[in-house]
Amino acid sequence: MDPKGKVAIITGGARIGQEVARALAARGCSIALTYRASRDAADASAASARAAGGKAIVLRVDVTDEAEIQAAVAETAKSLGRIDVLINMASSYLKTPAPSASDWSAALDANAKSAFLFATHAAPIMKKGGGGRIVNFADWTPVSGRPRYKDYTPYFVSKSAVVALTQSLALNLAPDILVNAIAPGPIAAPPGINADENARVLDATPLHRWGGAAEIAKAVLFLVETDFVTGECIRVDGGRHLY
Numbered sequence: 001m002d003p004k005g006k007v008a009i010i011t012g013g014a015r016i017g018q019e020v021a022r023a024l025a026a027r028g029c030s031i032a033l034t035y036r037a038s039r040d041a042a043d044a045s046a047a048s049a050r051a052a053g054g055k056a057i058v059l060r061v062d063v064t065d066e067a068e069i070q071a072a073v074a075e076t077a078k079s080l081g082r083i084d085v086l087i088n089m090a091s092s093y094l095k096t097p098a099p100s101a102s103d104w105s106a107a108l109d110a111n112a113k114s115a116f117l118f119a120t121h122a123a124p125i126m127k128k129g130g131g132g133r134i135v136n137f138a139d140w141t142p143v144s145g146r147p148r149y150k151d152y153t154p155y156f157v158s159k160s161a162v163v164a165l166t167q168s169l170a171l172n173l174a175p176d177i178l179v180n181a182i183a184p185g186p187i188a189a190p191p192g193i194n195a196d197e198n199a200r201v202l203d204a205t206p207l208h209r210w211g212g213a214a215e216i217a218k219a220v221l222f223l224v225e226t227d228f229v230t231g232e233c234i235r236v237d238g239g240r241h242l243y
Contacts, residue, residue, distance in 0.1 A: 001133055003224055004028030007080040009073070011063055011118060012090030014041035015188060019213035020087060020220050021045045025054025027221070029085065032076040034061040036090075055080065063090045063114035073121040083125045085224055088115040088136045092158075097151040107154035112161035119169055119179070127176045133224045134169065136181040138162040143183040143233050144241040163233050170231035178230040180223045185237020187211045206239030 008024050009032045010017050018041075021031050031049040033056065035042035046056035057079050061072045077083050092110035096103045115136050126132030141148045142160035162181060170179040186201050189210055193201075202208050219236050223229065235241055 006084035007082050008085035010087045016213040018045040018048045019217045022048040022052045023217035025049035025052035030055040030080045034059050064109040069117045070121050082129045084132045086122045086134045095151050104154045107158040111158035131176040134179040135223045136166050138181045138183040140183045140185040140235050140237040167231050181233040182219050183235045185240040
């Protein structure tokens with residue numbers, strides 16, 4: 001699919017989302033960015049898209065609320081004329097040493113249910129427009145088949161669900177809509193990371209560096225532009241899974 005003249009929804013477009021929005025806009029794609037709490041981050045992503053030459057709108061959405069998701073999808077189609085691409089980046093990453101039922105539900109809702117609901121409401125519009133692309137965001141750990149880190153059970157399970165959702169949607173929405181996922185590894189150093197923690201990450205990554213948001217944008221563009229890849233989950237982790 002050529003992104004030029006198309007419309008993409010990007011959920012949770014902070015930090016890495018800015019680069020993704022800019023990359024799509026540079027290819028002539030209009031962008032709808034959603035946010036729940038951080039309007040500033042969404043506005044920054046929209047500004048990046050506009051600076052790259054694309055149209056962009058910003059919508060406040062609780063990605064665990066189906067009514068708000070449905071309204072956001074409808075507003076995108078109304079304001080920008082169509083929907084061709086859905087990038088499900090919204091995510092919650094919390095350490096839970098003694099997870100409760102609410103921790104479990106919160107992780108599944110934010111990371112897996114949100115992607116399911118956005119896809120459910122966007123897919124019919126994509127089909128009417130001739131097809132589309134859905135790119136979900138998983139994590140390198142479940143794609144590699146092991147949790148790796150303790151105290152992240154709800155998170156790990158929720159991202160495993162994203163992989164399963166991607167495969168199931170790819171089958172059910174074919175041939176009109178291609179559905180794939182990206183599994184990031186060490187892309188951007190989290191705020192507050194200390195020197196020792198940073199060194200451990202680099203030592204455990206064969207390429208010995210943080211990837212940077214541009215590497216995610218490249219993967220997104222590939223999955224948007226491909227016409228014969230569906231049901232895949234691509235690790236973008238600098239080889240982290242090899243150790």
